[in-house]
Amino acid sequence: MQVQITVNGEQHTDDVEPxxxxxxxxxxxxGLKATNIGCDTTSCGACTVHVDGEAVKSCTVLTVATDGAxxxxxxxxxxxTDDLHPVQRAFRAEHGLQCGFCTPGMVMxxxxxxxxxxxxxxxxxxxxxxxxxxxxxxYHNIVRAVLAAAREVSA
Amino acid sequence: MTTSAxxxxxxxxxxxxxxxxxxxxxxxxxxxxVYTEDLVDERLAGALRLTVVRSPIxxxxxxxxxxTAAREAPGCVAVxxxxxxxxxxxxxxxxxxxxxxxxxxxxxxxxxxxxxEPVVAVLTDERYQGEDAAELVDIxxxxxxxVVDPKDAERNETLLFPELGTNVCFASRPPDTPPPDVFADCxxxxxxxxxxxxxxxxxxxxxxxxxxxxxxxxxxxWIPNQGAQGTQGALARMLGVxxxxxxxxxxxxGGAFGAKFGADPEHALVVLLARKLDRxxxxxxxxxxxxxxxxxxxxxxQTVTIGGTRxxxxxxYRLHVLQDSGAYPKFGGLLPTLTxxxxxxxxxxxxxxxxxxxxxTNTTPVGxxxxxGRPEATAAxxxxxxxxxxxxxxxxxxxxxxxxxxxxxxxxxxxxGASYDSGDYQLALDTVLEAADYATLRAEQAARRERGExxxxxxxxxxxxxxxxxxxxxxxxxxxxxxxxxxxGSATILTGTSPHGQGHATVWAMLASEETxxxxxxxxxxxxxxxxxxxxxxxxxxxxxxxGGAAVRQASRELVDIAKAIAADKLEVSVDDxxxxxxxxxxxxxGVPGSxxxxxxxxxxxELKVRSVxxxxxxxxxxxxxxxxxxxxxETGKARLVKLFALDDAGTVMNPLIAEGQxxxxxxxxxxxxxxxxxxxxxxxxxxxxxLASYPIVSATELPSFDLVTTETxxxxxxxxxxxxxEAGTIGSTPAVQNAxxxxxxxxxxRHIDMPTSPMRVWTALNKExx
Numbered sequence: 038m039q040v041q042i043t044v045n046g047e048q049h050t051d052d053v054e055p056x057x058x059x060x061x062x063x064x065x066x067x068g069l070k071a072t073n074i075g076c077d078t079t080s081c082g083a084c085t086v087h088v089d090g091e092a093v094k095s096c097t098v099l100t101v102a103t104d105g106a107x108x109x110x111x112x113x114x115x116x117x118t119d120d121l122h123p124v125q126r127a128f129r130a131e132h133g134l135q136c137g138f139c140t141p142g143m144v145m146x147x148x149x150x151x152x153x154x155x156x157x158x159x160x161x162x163x164x165x166x167x168x169x170x171x172x173x174x175x176y177h178n179i180v181r182a183v184l185a186a187a188r189e190v191s192a
Numbered sequence: 193m194t195t196s197a198x199x200x201x202x203x204x205x206x207x208x209x210x211x212x213x214x215x216x217x218x219x220x221x222x223x224x225x226v227y228t229e230d231l232v233d234e235r236l237a238g239a240l241r242l243t244v245v246r247s248p249i250x251x252x253x254x255x256x257x258x259x260t261a262a263r264e265a266p267g268c269v270a271v272x273x274x275x276x277x278x279x280x281x282x283x284x285x286x287x288x289x290x291x292x293x294x295x296x297x298x299x300x301x302x303x304x305x306x307x308x309e310p311v312v313a314v315l316t317d318e319r320y321q322g323e324d325a326a327e328l329v330d331i332x333x334x335x336x337x338x339v340v341d342p343k344d345a346e347r348n349e350t351l352l353f354p355e356l357g358t359n360v361c362f363a364s365r366p367p368d369t370p371p372p373d374v375f376a377d378c379x380x381x382x383x384x385x386x387x388x389x390x391x392x393x394x395x396x397x398x399x400x401x402x403x404x405x406x407x408x409x410x411x412x413x414w415i416p417n418q419g420a421q422g423t424q425g426a427l428a429r430m431l432g433v434x435x436x437x438x439x440x441x442x443x444x445x446g447g448a449f450g451a452k453f454g455a456d457p458e459h460a461l462v463v464l465l466a467r468k469l470d471r472x473x474x475x476x477x478x479x480x481x482x483x484x485x486x487x488x489x490x491x492x493x494q495t496v497t498i499g500g501t502r503x504x505x506x507x508x509y510r511l512h513v514l515q516d517s518g519a520y521p522k523f524g525g526l527l528p529t530l531t532x533x534x535x536x537x538x539x540x541x542x543x544x545x546x547x548x549x550x551x552x553t554n555t556t557p558v559g560x561x562x563x564x565g566r567p568e569a570t571a572a573x574x575x576x577x578x579x580x581x582x583x584x585x586x587x588x589x590x591x592x593x594x595x596x597x598x599x600x601x602x603x604x605x606x607x608x609g610a611s612y613d614s615g616d617y618q619l620a621l622d623t624v625l626e627a628a629d630y631a632t633l634r635a636e637q638a639a640r641r642e643r644g645e646x647x648x649x650x651x652x653x654x655x656x657x658x659x660x661x662x663x664x665x666x667x668x669x670x671x672x673x674x675x676x677x678x679x680x681g682s683a684t685i686l687t688g689t690s691p692h693g694q695g696h697a698t699v700w701a702m703l704a705s706e707e708t709x710x711x712x713x714x715x716x717x718x719x720x721x722x723x724x725x726x727x728x729x730x731x732x733x734x735x736x737x738x739x740g741g742a743a744v745r746q747a748s749r750e751l752v753d754i755a756k757a758i759a760a761d762k763l764e765v766s767v768d769d770x771x772x773x774x775x776x777x778x779x780x781x782x783g784v785p786g787s788x789x790x791x792x793x794x795x796x797x798x799e800l801k802v803r804s805v806x807x808x809x810x811x812x813x814x815x816x817x818x819x820x821x822x823x824x825x826x827e828t829g830k831a832r833l834v835k836l837f838a839l840d841d842a843g844t845v846m847n848p849l850i851a852e853g854q855x856x857x858x859x860x861x862x863x864x865x866x867x868x869x870x871x872x873x874x875x876x877x878x879x880x881x882x883x884l885a886s887y888p889i890v891s892a893t894e895l896p897s898f899d900l901v902t903t904e905t906x907x908x909x910x911x912x913x914x915x916x917x918x919e920a921g922t923i924g925s926t927p928a929v930q931n932a933x934x935x936x937x938x939x940x941x942x943r944h945i946d947m948p949t950s951p952m953r954v955w956t957a958l959n960k961e962x963x
Contacts, residue, residue: 056320065319068232071224073446075396076479080884083396111224118222129217132853135693137220138396138446144221163892170884172396172447173693175860175921176892178853 040104044069045113059095059103060084063110071111071141075170082169085142086110092149094142094168111141114148123186124148133182135173143169147183155191157184207702207712211849214698215712225444228400228416229476235404235412239472240269242462243322245312245329246481247304250340250554250877251352252333254302254311261328262314267321270469271329272313274299277464281432285521286454290361293353294552296520298430298457298464304333305352305519306555307879308484313461315469338554338877342493342516345551352519352552361521362550364532374508374543378499382579387946388568390491390516390871391864392887393561397446398482401462404472410437413463416445418453419690419730420720426454431463438463442720445692449861450560451487452692453523453732458485483882488871489561491516491524492531492568498576502584504591511535511572513548517558524558525550530565530659533608537573538617538655538815539595544607554877560732562861563919566658567926571947574654574927578934579943588931589630592621592655601908603810610659612813613907613915616841620817620903621655624839627901628819641939650822650831650936654927657815660734660842660916661808669808671729671736673743675704675751676801681777681792682714685747686803688728689740690720694918695850696736700744702846703912707748708791709774734916737846739808742910747804755779755800759789812907812915816840818924820863822932826940829955831933833863833894839901840920844913851917852900858921859898864890865922866929868948888948 041050044067051066063069063086074096075083084096087109115121124147127133134140150157150165162183171179219225259271274297283295300311312329316322339350345359352359375381403413417423420440428435445452458475466473477485493514500506511532517525528548535546581588599616606612637649663669674686685700701715719725729735752772759779760767773780773788780788794800821835838859845851868888872880881887906913933949934942942957
């Protein structure tokens with residue numbers, strides 16, 4: 038099937054298998070490999086991207102279901118590497134990542150969380166990130182990073 | 193003692209000890225790192241995709257395999273059974289302590305012994321084709337009785353390897369004479385069977401591999417690992433080829449926690465199939481494969497007996513470990529040796545008796561998981577101390593205080609056979625009690641009990657010592673580092689460690705910058721390519737900073753000495769008059785500003801490169817004390833971790849930001865074992881927790897933010913004064929959290945609840961006691 042998808046601001050037109058998952062489309066067809074796949078049950082959130090501004094787990098979305106949509110991956114979150122998103126900056130400042138595998142999805146989930154409600158409490162951050170698993174950080178510094186980014190956005 | 197408050201200025205007037213942000217982060221945060229599945233490499237052009245067909249049955253004879261339909265599937269290039277693979281090597285277990293017959297073949301030969309065991313290899317052009325073709329492989333099994341519980345395995349009624357006549361793969365040597373009854377004189381004796389349950393390692397990145405053979409007869413294999421040199425050795429052994437024939441390159445690694453050391457049968461399959469088909473082969477397992485085929489951790493049944501005086505002095509402790517090694521013994525069968533060594537932990541106990549038996553079962557093989565053998569030791573004795581305290585009706589903090597070893601700065605020999613380098617356990621306990629305001633917590637607990645509230649408060653303690661940076665059979669612990677300064681003023685460090693989240697690129701650069709004045713940003717750190725770094729011990733057992741970091745410092749100092757000798761000639765001054773000039777990243781004549789020569793300039797004239805090996809006198813023994821506060825709903829049995837105070841003393845800290853991150857992660861995994869996580873099989877050996885939907889991997893909502901308290905007791909065993917910090921959090925937190933949950937319901941008569949302290953277990957314990 039032919040799909041037209043805007044990925045990180047660029048228009049893509051591709052013929053895809055109807056069963057092709059969005060995560061595999063982004064990785065294998067578009068060559069955007071930041072988006073990682075950590076499970077096959079929509080549990081870990083490593084594959085989180087934005088579809089029309091909303092955080093979704095791309096491993097359980099069919100590519101054809103995003104025909105006509107705008108998809109943003111980690112690679113497209115910031116205008117440039119010198120002008121990072123507040124969440125990206127905060128993750129570095131607060132040491133919110135270690136092995137980095139959950140990071141692309143975690144950052145995209147956090148960016149959506151902050152955009153929807155910059156007035157976040159710690160409990161709201163934890164609840165908001167429940168669907169994004171991290172095995173390295175114990176979430177402590179991720180939570181601090183998201184709160185710091187939220188403060189910056191709301192300031 | 194320092195606290196974990198943010199430090200803007202270094203206490204030592206140097207970059208060391210400061211909260212330097214990681215150099216590796218910008219890549220992770222913008223394009224993502226390149227993990228094995230992300231590789232784009234011309235050497236892998238046209239690679240075939242390996243899909244593994246795995247056993248759906250825990251124990252069965254393979255009657256027949258029909259691969260006809262699979263071979264005809266679109267995109268299918270080849271299919272291999274064990275017969276067709278004709279593995280050139282009779283696979284042996286990875287350690288020589290086990291019977292040779294217990295080796296796992298690359299593909300099952302005649303018999304499958306656990307759900308998830310590889311049986312058939314399918315090679316296709318593309319990913320989805322592999323899954324389609326794999327479904328068409330038709331395997332007829334003749335089920336055999338499965339042995340799932342290690343206690344059943346010990347009875348040797350159902351055997352995994354009938355020709356051996358036993359399921360025991362390794363055991364402690366029975367004493368020559370019957371041991372004395374060390375509990376005969378005790379006023380109080382408590383005994384308990386404790387499950388240290390099997391958990392999934394579950395790194396976010398699953399296992400993967402890619403391999404291609406060159407015209408020179410060497411293979412290049414990209415494998416996520418914890419030490420390329422160990423992986424190279426393991427693969428060479430499994431393939432029956434010389435080590436030199438295997439080159440390992442380590443892409444970014446998405447978590448490992450002990451389970452990515454060495455190589456697994458699937459990795460050997462990738463390499464072997466690439467040779468057979470003369471094409472590059474790649475492989476990435478699925479999460480549901482990972483949950484049943486990557487080694488699990490822990491899996492001990494412990495029997496503890498503790499005895500002493502009624503006023504609280506512990507005089508005798510016995511620990512017997514029954515270790516479930518899974519179907520094929522790997523590192524797991526060896527875990528009890530570490531558990532036994534650390535059995536007496538921080539306590540001064542007159543009589544210690546230990547023993548273990550490791551058995552095979554029809555389950556996923558067991559290996560190392562964060563702490564590997566030591567968390568099990570701490571869990572056992574910290575539970576035992578609490579049960580002893582409950583029996584005599586004394587505060588568990590007071591019982592600990594009465595029995596802790598006194599502070600020491602010279603190495604002491606423990607009853608378990610360890611040589612503790614330095615420690616002050618009393619200080620650790622007192623400091624964490626003060627940080628948590630223990631008296632106030634106990635008062636709050638008493639008030640809730642008095643009021644009979646539904647939500648009761650529990651306070652759990654643990655005091656721990658662990659072993660980090662141990663050597664192996666080849667001798668005392670050591671690690672190498674190479675530093676080279678280039679003519680453009682930048683420097684490269686080659687390290688034998690293998691970071692996968694631990695921030696070595698940052699800390700190794702800090703250490704070299706401290707010695708040479710070369711800015712951190714101009715120092716790049718490389719690892720994980722066996723052509724570039726032929727030797728190295730990798731990253732595991734919390735060894736990296738104390739050996740790899742120490743090697744970087746040593747190499748940097750030697751480089752400065754060599755540079756001084758060259759510069760002395762050049763400048764016609766005495767070597768002794770030259771000092772490192774951090775302003776210019778070079779050498780200056782003492783007291784004569786602007787007199788010197790930059791390292792970059794020296795490097796234009798001759799190679800400025802040093803390789804150095806640091807050898808440690810022995811492992812180091814970090815210690816600490818944790819205090820957990822849990823709330824338990826006595827009606828539903830639901831436990832919630834409210835607070836976790838962690839004092840961890842790992843000697844001198846180089847970068848508090850990174851060290852704290854290591855502790856946070858450890859605390860979370862330890863708390864997760866205490867509260868939530870457990871790998872389960874049904875009675876036939878079918879896994880029931882084989883996805884991240886069914887395995888309750890800990891999430892952000894189940895944890896609080898942590899309260900860290902830091903002391904620094906330097907080790908005399910390396911010039912940095914550093915001990916390991918990677919596993920400490922897991923070791924201390926597991927029993928603290930378990931003890932907190934049990935303490936919350938102790939006034940209702942509960943003395944013990946096995947981990948994970950799930951609502952069902954807590955509720956059952958409460959209702960058994962109440963009825």
